[in-house]
Amino acid sequence: MRGAADAPPLISLQQVHRSFDARGGRRLHAVRNVDLTVQPGEVLGIIGRSGAGKSTLLRMINLLERPDQGRVQVAGQTLTDLSARELRRARSGIGMIFQQFNLLQNATVADNVALPLQLQGHWSRSRIDTRVAECLAQVGLVDKADAYPAQLSGGQKQRVAIARALAPRPAVMLCDEPTSALDAETTREVLSTLHAVNRELGVTLVIVTHELSVVLKLCQRVAVMQAGQLVEQFATSEAAQGQSALARELAALAAAHAGSPGVVAGGSTLSRRPSTSADLRAEGHARVEMPHA
Numbered sequence: 697m698r699g700a701a702d703a704p705p706l707i708s709l710q711q712v713h714r715s716f717d718a719r720g721g722r723r724l725h726a727v728r729n730v731d732l733t734v735q736p737g738e739v740l741g742i743i744g745r746s747g748a749g750k751s752t753l754l755r756m757i758n759l760l761e762r763p764d765q766g767r768v769q770v771a772g773q774t775l776t777d778l779s780a781r782e783l784r785r786a787r788s789g790i791g792m793i794f795q796q797f798n799l800l801q802n803a804t805v806a807d808n809v810a811l812p813l814q815l816q817g818h819w820s821r822s823r824i825d826t827r828v829a830e831c832l833a834q835v836g837l838v839d840k841a842d843a844y845p846a847q848l849s850g851g852q853k854q855r856v857a858i859a860r861a862l863a864p865r866p867a868v869m870l871c872d873e874p875t876s877a878l879d880a881e882t883t884r885e886v887l888s889t890l891h892a893v894n895r896e897l898g899v900t901l902v903i904v905t906h907e908l909s910v911v912l913k914l915c916q917r918v919a920v921m922q923a924g925q926l927v928e929q930f931a932t933s934e935a936a937q938g939q940s941a942l943a944r945e946l947a948a949l950a951a952a953h954a955g956s957p958g959v960v961a962g963g964s965t966l967s968r969r970p971s972t973s974a975d976l977r978a979e980g981h982a983r984v985e986m987p988h989a
């Protein structure tokens with residue numbers, strides 16, 4: 697039997713390039729000819745300094761940003777070749793969550809989670825209700841089904857967003873700074889939920905983050921971006937062999953955590969150790985700044 701590592705990649709970006717109009721009539725090349733593959737079931741972190749092109753690269757995976765050049769394949773489909781209608785269908789296999797949650801404020805938690813199923817148009821009310829209940833159970837929020845987002849903590853809002861992304865049974869979940877708006881405690885909740893989504897449901901995760909502690913806890917592999925280019929990739933557990941400043945920083949953080957139970961790189965349980973820069977500050981560690989790659 698073939699393992700996930702030998703399987704064809706679930707995501708394949710081939711020479712993707714994206715530029716934008718910039719001031720003075722210039723072009724800003726946000727992502728430059730990047731090749732990247734992600735295996736089924738993997739958790740990949742994309743890191744880099746501000747403006748390096750991380751979010752643009754992530755958003756090209758579901759064509760929220762369409763590349764000017766290059767090819768995007770997900771689950772065997774070449775998204776860049778699809779019609780608008782085919783792309784809408786393919787996108788139901790790719791969930792996405794954002795830093796600011798993007799929930800509908802005037803809809804209940806249950807209605808927020810139901811939304812992507814209603815948009816698909818072929819779900820009966822009773823199947824939607826069943827699926828919403830399953831997704832809320834997965835993120836531990838069954839008792840909040842009738843609450844409104846304003847009544848929830850930041851971590852609970854992000855878990856609703858995760859439940860909504862899970863509703864159409866995606867193979868992949870794209871996470872754009874999923875914990876950056878959260879404090880230490882709620883960050884822990886969200887990381888634990890994402891870990892379970894990967895481990896229990898087999899959903900492949902691609903996570904853009906500026907928090908190295910999030911990478912250390914959740915990601916098996918890391919891709920480092922610098923000025924639009926993917927400058928290196930390594931297994932989180934092998935950060936010490938990386939060349940970039942970020943790899944060294946990650947290795948130093950891993951060493952500081954060495955011996956603590958449950959640092960996940962490679963896949964065991966989530967740590968009870970500090971999980972964010974805020975956590976680390978709270979526990980007297982130096983802030984984990986994102987150095988220049």
Ligand SMILES: Nc1ncnc2c1ncn2[C@@H]1O[C@H](COP(=O)(O)OP(=O)(O)OP(=O)(O)O)[C@@H](O)[C@H]1O
Binds near residue numbers: 725747749751
């Ligand atoms: N729609 C857009 N129009 C013009 N420029 C854009 C657009 N989107 C992104 N950019 C520019 O492209 C570059 C890469 O942006 P991107 O958001 O991908 O970087 P990032 O690494 O995610 O940064 P951050 O960590 O600050 O979010 C930046 O210089 C940004 O200003």
